[in-house]
Amino acid sequence: MSNKKCTSCNAPLAEEGATEFGCPACQYHIQRCYRCREQSIPYTCPKCGFGGP
Ligand SMILES: [Zn+2]
Ligand SMILES: [Zn+2]
Numbered sequence: 001m002s003n004k005k006c007t008s009c010n011a012p013l014a015e016e017g018a019t020e021f022g023c024p025a026c027q028y029h030i031q032r033c034y035r036c037r038e039q040s041i042p043y044t045c046p047k048c049g050f051g052g053p
Helices: 034-038
Strands: 019-022 029-032
Touching: none
Parallel strands: none
Antiparallel strands: 019 029
């Protein structure tokens, strides 16, 4: 079982095309699903509150 979840919409990251990157502010591991990436849903870091496109 994977515990990967989209940081934006909390959906399980099973689909291909998901993206992962470190928070620019605190390096928290942010993960976004394909849908949120395609639609440019903003993310907010759950750790430090940093937000971005
Ligand atoms: Zn998502
Ligand atoms: Zn952060």
